[in-house]
Amino acid sequence: MSVPSATLGSRDSVRFFTQPKVLVLVATVCCLLWGSSYPAIKIGYALLGITQNDIPSKLIFAGYRFVLAGLLLLILAALSKKPVFDLNRRNGGQLMLLGFTQTAIQYVFFYIGLAYTTGVRGSILNSTTTFFSVLLAHFIYKNDKVSPRKALGCLLGFVGVMVVNFGDGLFGFSFNLLGEGFIVIAAFVLSAASIYGKRISQSMDVMVMTGYQLGFGGVALLAAGYATGGSLHGFTLGSMALLAYLALLSSVAFTLWSLLLKYNQVGKVTVFNFLVPVFGTVLSAICLNENIMELKNLVALVFVCAGIWLVTRSAQRATGYSKAGAVLGRGRG
Template sequence: MSVPIPDSRPFFARPRAVLAVATLCCLLWGSSYPSIKTGYALLGIAQHDVPSKLIFAGYRFLIAGLCLVVLALLLKRPALALTGRQLRQLTVLGLAQTGLQYVFFYIGLAYTTGVRASILNATTTFFSVLLAHFIYRNDRLSPRKAAGCLLGFAGVLAVNLGGATLDFAFTLHGEGFIVIAALVLSAASIYGKQVSNGMDAMVMTGWQLAIGGLALLAGGYATGGTVGNMSFAPALLLGYLSLLSAAAFTLWSLLLKHNPVGTISMYAFLIPVFGAALSALFLHESILEWKNLAALALVCAGIRLVTRAPK
């Protein structure tokens, strides 16, 4: 009788752990689409009220970041022992991954549906593949990856087709900003992977969220924004959004730290699936239109093809 050999790999490098943790992260991020739009409605934030959207986002990420920093201190992590170089890296990461990305994301989400936004935001995977081609020598754009990117962008085209006339329904401040947010996130994630190699993932995530949140708050208040009536329901929703950000970003950073980018990126196809399903459930948006179903299928197929390990 053979004795099983214990798995000596770190927890976040074990296949079953990767599957469970990555799926949980995608579920949390997918739930943010209906949650954010519900928050707009509860706080009475109008579609054109960009400053108030920035404040709403700023409080979310500042709370999430500070919670992680406090937790890191309680766990004896070096949350305050940061060098000048690390502070500069965290500032750049926070302003890009949390600040700039969510400026585009929150504004874009106000001008499109949660279903469409969740599908369009999945283009992060394809941007990551294209950027990796120019950054990493061992991650070039192969014919298989190129075909996957084409499928993914075909999904973007499909979800933006209009009604029976098949017009192209695309606006810069709606669908366009969601795609720009995906591009910013893919670039920032590659940079974040490099930063995490020399820093604790929880500490890195906490500070970058807090710095990005402060930047969003400053921009929102400086341009006349307000969060309106922060009663129990929107406060509870804000708390949930903060917790999901803290948990998902930390877990995803740990996965990226212990695994190749391509291995983890393959799970990103679950985000538009969860996002579209939850938006349809809680916002009563239509998901059973042919263009939504076609776009989901194309995006998921493209991501799977891009991130599939070569035989």
């Protein structure tokens, strides 16, 4: 009896993406790309003359980025003979919801928040995605519960987030809702949407799913930006190259990350988010001349990284890596 090629392909993908070395390498590449987005976005604001308070133009900037990223992925999917147009009403609704949350809503908060805080702070605060994912997975997946070690890891991570918001004085606390607050909200939205995307990916090609969700989200951002009076002008070769890089970054990172989430437990993948603040702080310091050597930044990084190390150590001891049969048998559940 012959085995369908799609099933064989799925089993090959499971074996590949659940290998520890592959998981580490691919997750690290994704985090490096996302870490580079913090200085890249701020440089884009400067190149295009987008001021701090010009929120509509920020949405347009984000919209073009994600529309380009989505189109790029869908073109590649079509050239690879993937089922780009094989969508029904249910699939279409799921993709629109995913694009609206994971791309549009999340990046509304992210782009605005990043304009009101530093790249270093933003990258550290956005690492709360890891802890939100761990907590949400506890209530959604029976095999991904919060253990005492995970709970301690989450606590340390949030302590790190608190530390980075201390002012110059010992008891000074600096927290701006439009800045730090919006970055944390964006992290929560991304966590919830990523878990929803994991569910959709069980019955849909990941490249097609990512292309549509980025495209739908980008269109929503463009519509919101133009409807509220935003505009972009003064494009140069440098600003267009930067926009192209951000689009490529999104398409590659989101696709690879979605593949990892599809074939691994949520906690095992999202734990690598601790690399985003590391890459983000270093690249922001290099590209934006921001001060990475503040004691509070270093202490915050230590707490965040220690917290995520505890989470991943707990996950590896408790369950090991996902097996092909378990993933293939889960279906749409």
